[in-house]
Amino acid sequence: MSRVTCFVDVILPLAVPNLYTYRVPYDWNNSIAVGTRVIVQFGRSKLYSALVRRIHQNPPKQYAAKYIDSILDETPIVNEKQFELWEWMSQYYMCNIGDVMVAALPGGLRLASETKVVLNPAFTSKSKDDRELPLLSDKEVLIIDALEIRNVLSLQDISEIIEQKTVYPLIKSMIEKGVVFILEELKEKFKPKIESYVCFTASADDEDNLKNIFDALERKAPKQLDTVMAYINLSKRYSKERIEVKKSDVFKMVDGAEAALKSLVKKDIFEIYEREVGRLANYKSENKISSLNEVQQDVLESIKKQFGADTKTDSLIEATSLLNANTLSIIPAEGRGEVKDVVLLHGVTSSGKTEIYVKLIEEAIAKGKQV
Structure with missing residues (x-):
């Protein structure tokens, strides 16, 4: 039986126009599959996790194919239908398929030499006795120790620390164990919308106490009284259903309410709290299609x-x-x-x-x- 040499065409997570062909070590012929990630060298020293798009036995004519460095996945992470969608998107939006890959795959599945690694906060919150260190290899423990000192490491840094060229399978294992995260450079590009809200403290919310507050403010702090009255109106306090009041809405109703509100907080009449609000919370009501003419x-x-x-x-x-x-x-x-x-x-x-x-x-x- 003749020895079969397999080659793979891979998609790189880069803005390059073509697929690139790499050679598969003979012992990995039965392990390679379309849709799995492999580590390949691109350029002189850069390593990337690429996706296998095709498997064949035709060596490239323009260059000598390099060997793939390792196989990251036992089963495909991208199926044929998804590949077809990526290719359609590449043609329709006139971009490289590597650009589509970068947009489609989560950051944890796109490893490269420049990839930054940080410790998982859920892991660091545990005491050292509770970290199940026996489940970690010596090299993984060494990486954890280095991250606790330096906070952020690139894959190149990790390679130098453990004196091992290929660290991708090791990092993949640590991600799966919940030990580390991939630090996305653009992870802060979207910031949740935070609103500040105003409400009475527990003591001020009592009707008897509130009456005494009215009397005191009416004599000494009319601007603060206006602020309290604005809050009561906005919150619909004396209706069946009260509503939360944004601090900004109070400021709109009362000129100079900023200083008054600070004083009311110091007097333990108001408290301010923050919470995340959805940017699309009012989408349905604001964009409802009216009936057709x-x-x-x-x-x-x-x-x-x-x-x-x-x-x-x-x-x-x-x-x-x-x-x-x-x-x-x-x-x-x-x-x-x-x-x-x-x-x-x-x-x-x-x-x-x-x-x-x-x-x-x-x-x-x-x-x-x-x-």
């Missing part, structure tokens, strides 16, 4: 009628719908020998096309279909 409804029914036409007949179901504020007309696409389930909707700017799209999308989703 008469022209839009006619267009919608016309589109649905054409979509539902009998494709076994010669009736044409492709048409152009001209939509503006006053006119609706259907122009048949004559002379087409092929029947298609396509309707072209044409309308001037702000004529209401989007509302029609949304209605069609809602109906498709309600039927369990995809859009």
Whole structure:
């Protein structure tokens, strides 16, 4: 039986236009699979975790293929459907497939020489006796000790510390054990929106105490009294359902409320707390599609009628719908020998096309279909 030499075409997490071919060591022929990550050298000294896209037996003609350094995964982490989607995205958005890979894969799956590693806070919060050190190798313990001193290490730093060229499988193991995290340089690019809220303290919330507070403020601190009254109005204190009050809303109602609020906090009348608020919290209410007008409804029914036409007949179901504020007309696409389930909707700017799209999308989703 002849010895088979396998090669792999890999996707690198870089903005390069092509796949690159590497040679598979003979002993790994049965371990390699499409969709798994392999460590490869690209350039003189840089190492990257690349994705295997194809396996074949054809060596590259332009250069001598380097051997892959190691295999990171026992089973594929990307399937064929996902690869097809990546390739479509690469063509549609005119970018390199390596760019798509970088966007699609979590940071922990994209290892490179420059990758930064930090200790997992959940691991460092444990005492040394509770860290289950017997489950860690000597080299992993050495890396932990180094991270406790330096906080952040690159894979190149780790390679030098443990005097080992390939550290990717080791770091992968430590990630899976929950010991370390990959530090993403862009992890702070999105910052959650934090709002400051105002509320009465427990003592001030009592009605009897609140009456005494009113009397005291009315005599000595009218601006503080205005601030308290603004809070009561905003919180709807005496209605069935109270609501939280943002500090910024109080400032909008009362000029100069900043100093007054600080004084009220010192007097243990108010307390300020912060919490994260969703940026899309009001999406549904603010972006709800209103009901269609008469022209839009006619267009919608016309589109649905054409979509539902009998494709076994010669009736044409492709048409152009001209939509503006006053006119609706259907122009048949004559002379087409092929029947298609396509309707072209044409309308001037702000004529209401989007509302029609949304209605069609809602109906498709309600039927369990995809859009």
